[in-house]
Amino acid sequence: MEEELKKKLFRNQKTGWEEVPEEEKQEIEKVSKSYMDFLNRAKTEREFIKEAKKLADENGYKDIMEFETLKPGDKIYFINRKKSMYLAVIGENSVENDGLHIIGSHVDSPRLDLKPNPLYEDGGLAYFKTHYYGGIKKYQWTTIPLSMHGVIVKTNGETIEVNIGENEEDPIFTITDLLPHLAQEQMEKKLKNGIDGEDLSLLIGSIPLKDGDKKVSEGVKLNILNILNKKYGITEQDLTSAEIELVPAFRARTMGLDESMVAAYGQDDKVCAYTSLHAMMELGKVKNTAVCILSDKEEIGSMGNTGMESHMFDFFISEILNKLGVNKPNLLDKVFCFSKMLSSDVDAGFDPLYASVSDKTNAGFIGRGISLNKYTGSRGKSGASDANAEYVAWVRNVLEKNNIRYQVAELGKVDIGGGGTIAYIIANKGTDVIDCGVPVLSMHAPYEVTSKYDIYSAYKTYKAFWNE
Numbered sequence: 001m002e003e004e005l006k007k008k009l010f011r012n013q014k015t016g017w018e019e020v021p022e023e024e025k026q027e028i029e030k031v032s033k034s035y036m037d038f039l040n041r042a043k044t045e046r047e048f049i050k051e052a053k054k055l056a057d058e059n060g061y062k063d064i065m066e067f068e069t070l071k072p073g074d075k076i077y078f079i080n081r082k083k084s085m086y087l088a089v090i091g092e093n094s095v096e097n098d099g100l101h102i103i104g105s106h107v108d109s110p111r112l113d114l115k116p117n118p119l120y121e122d123g124g125l126a127y128f129k130t131h132y133y134g135g136i137k138k139y140q141w142t143t144i145p146l147s148m149h150g151v152i153v154k155t156n157g158e159t160i161e162v163n164i165g166e167n168e169e170d171p172i173f174t175i176t177d178l179l180p181h182l183a184q185e186q187m188e189k190k191l192k193n194g195i196d197g198e199d200l201s202l203l204i205g206s207i208p209l210k211d212g213d214k215k216v217s218e219g220v221k222l223n224i225l226n227i228l229n230k231k232y233g234i235t236e237q238d239l240t241s242a243e244i245e246l247v248p249a250f251r252a253r254t255m256g257l258d259e260s261m262v263a264a265y266g267q268d269d270k271v272c273a274y275t276s277l278h279a280m281m282e283l284g285k286v287k288n289t290a291v292c293i294l295s296d297k298e299e300i301g302s303m304g305n306t307g308m309e310s311h312m313f314d315f316f317i318s319e320i321l322n323k324l325g326v327n328k329p330n331l332l333d334k335v336f337c338f339s340k341m342l343s344s345d346v347d348a349g350f351d352p353l354y355a356s357v358s359d360k361t362n363a364g365f366i367g368r369g370i371s372l373n374k375y376t377g378s379r380g381k382s383g384a385s386d387a388n389a390e391y392v393a394w395v396r397n398v399l400e401k402n403n404i405r406y407q408v409a410e411l412g413k414v415d416i417g418g419g420g421t422i423a424y425i426i427a428n429k430g431t432d433v434i435d436c437g438v439p440v441l442s443m444h445a446p447y448e449v450t451s452k453y454d455i456y457s458a459y460k461t462y463k464a465f466w467n468e
Contacts, residue, residue, distance in 0.1 A: 015367040016405045016453045017260065024456075031459050032262060032452040035274050036252040039264050040166075043247045044149045045083045045296050045306075048107040048270065052085055052277055052294060053077070059281045061087060064316070070323040073285060078316045083108075083306040084296040086316040087280055089466075091289040096326055099338030100317070102291045102431065103280075103462050104308070104422050105273040105345060106298035109266035110134030110444055112141060112200060112246035114150075118239060121221035126205035128173075130246060131197070134299035135444045138195040142177040144446055146202065150244035152234055160232045162242075165249045172249050173202050202246060248446040260367070260452055267448040269298065272344035272437045272458060279463035289320070290466040298345075298422055308422040337430035340391070342465055343423035344458070347371035348411045349439035349449075357417065362410050364439035366451040369405030370461045372396075373435035376411060378418025385424035387434040395434055395465075402464040405457055409439075436461065 020028070042048040061075040070076070070090050077087040084107070091098075112130040120127055132138065147165025154160070165172040177195070178186055186194055208219025209226055216222055228234055252264035262271075273294050280292045297307030305312060314332060321327035321335070350363035364371035374392055377384025392408075399406045411417045427433040438458050441449040 012405070013365075013368070015365075016369050016457065017367055019405075020453065028452050028456040031275075031278065031456050032254075034278065035271070035455055036254070036262060036264065038274050039252040039266065039270060042107075042270070043109075043147070043166075043266055044111070044245050045108045046151065046243075047149065048273065049079060049082055049085050049294065052087075053079060055277065055281060056087060064088075064319055064323070067323055069325065070320060076320075078319070080296075080312045081306050084312070085294040086313060087277075087292040087294075088316075088320060089280070089283050089286050089290045090320070090324070091286045093287050093289075094326075095289055095321065095324060095335055096331060097338065098288050099335055099340065099431075100291050101286075101288045101466055101468065102293065102339055102341040102426065103276045103344050103465065104293035104295060104341060104426065105276055105343075105437075106269045106295045106302075106308075106422060107273045108134070108296050108299050109247075109268060109270065110136040110299055112146075112202070114239070114242065114244040114246070116240045118244075119221055119224065119236060121218045124206060124208070124220060125203060126220040126224045127201040128204055128244075128246075130200045130202055132200060133245075136446065137192070137444075138197060138200065139177075139191065140446055141200055142175045142195060144174065145172040145249035146174060146246045147172060147249040148244060148246060150242060152232060152238055152242040152244070154234065154238055154241070160234065162232070162244060166251075173204055173246065175200055175202055250447055255449060262450050262452060262455065263447055264450075265446055265448065267438075267440055267450050268346045268443050269344070269437070271440070271450055271455060272346060275438075275455060275458040276344050276462045279459050279466065282463060283466055286466055288466075288468070291317075293422075295422055302422055302425060308425045333430065336426070339431045340394070340465075341423075341426050341431050341433040342395070342436040342462065343385075343421045343426070343433050344437050344462065345421040345423075345435055346437045346443060347373055347409055347435070347439045348417070348419075348443055349441045351441055357412050359410070359413050363412075364407055364409035366439045366441060366449070367453050368407050368439075369454060369457040370399070370407075370436060371439045371454075372406060372408045373410060373437075374408065376419050376421055376423065376435060379415060382418075383420055383424065385421075385427040385433055385435075387432065391432040391434060394432075395436070398464055398468050399461060402460065404460050404464060406461070 064076040115129040118128040152160040209223035248265040255261040255263040302308040347364040349366040375384040375386040
């Protein structure tokens with residue numbers, strides 16, 4: 001009697017793995033492998049959008065600018081400066097009266113960017129100066145293998161793609177640290193000050209260029225520039241119009257003796273971006289127009305013309321309304337007010353090694369399915385988009401009738417935790433929004449951990465939401 005009552009009244013806190021049918025385990029592995037393969041090709045926002053376009057083209061999506069008119073069933077996308085992307089499947093229902101079903105994630109991750117004038121020589125070594133982007137602890141950037149990704153754009157418009165350090169034959173790069181024997185002063189510092197931002201210089205060379213027997217001034221720097229000139233046809237000045245990012249050279253790998261997890265760089269938020277993109281590629285006819293956002297700049301506040309604070313997303317939706325032949329004054333505002341959104345961003349997974357920062361009864365656990373965050377923000381919900389009860393219930397209904405495991409959580413203890421997503425940006429337009437993503441261990445670190453079960457749950461969740 002007591003056990004039956006508990007089963008009926010208590011929320012389910014078991015790991016999802018306990019209830020997975022054998023045939024579903026094969027699907028979990030299939031989706032997880034596809035995700036890891038994608039991650040290994042798409043470590044930066046430019047690479048993610050490039051791979052997303054390939055996938056969209058293969059699945060019948062076309063650039064919205066190729067359409068004069070749109071009709072139900074049309075599959076479209078718009079790429080914003082090669083760093084963000086919006087996709088849609090036009091639904092059967094009226095956009096004006098029924099709104100959109102939006103899922104929005106971001107494809108940028110914490111990294112190191114080269115400074116505009118990065119190259120210098122000191123002590124017979126050549127370095128690139130960097131400026132950190134987003135919130136990885138600075139000391140975690142040292143003594144790990146780093147790869148170099150990005151573009152160099154010359155004044156004649158030529159764009160040169162750079163990708164060094166991912167193939168086994170490539171050289172890698174690193175940022176050195178002080179040996180413990182000489183680190184007495186460093187070890188006395190607070191952890192956050194152990195490495196200063198200006199000390200995150202990338203070691204890139206040590207061989208000086210020779211001019212016969214004559215010693216060359218800044219010979220190591222000159223040799224590096226000579227190598228770059230031969231390989232890419234650039235000069236030092238061309239680095240001022242480059243976007244070069246340094247990311248961990250680690251590959252996405254299956255983790256654990258039971259092979260239940262994925263370890264990879266950039267899972268915040270590519271795990272949600274990939275699963276939503278993967279789900280969208282499998283959509284057929286939908287009732288409500290389905291929209292997928294792959295945004296940029298979330299890790300630094302969503303600013304700029306590729307971030308969600310820009311009007312580029314509004315432009316995309318306006319183009320849909322124009323080409324459906326229904327646009328009129330104030331319709332864009334009305335559409336957003338009748339729309340629903342999942343802000344598909346990750347949650348902080350409960351880590352038993354650091355249990356003191358979490359409220360265990362309100363934490364997201366890896367392996368228990370998709371995690372809903374009714375609100376984010378910090379302390380007194382500052383900066384939060386707080387979903388209303390009616391919308392939380394609506395989302396729960398979608399999950400439960402599709403037999404999808406979920407948990408409702410918040411990010412850390414009240415006076416400790418907090419964070420932000422793109423949820424508030426779309427909520428400010430009048431849309432119902434809730435954060436809905438995968439719990440992550442070691443979030444904002446060079447190597448993050450997720451559960452394969454949760455990855456698959458995210459994929460199922462996003463597909464069910466769009467098919468509602």
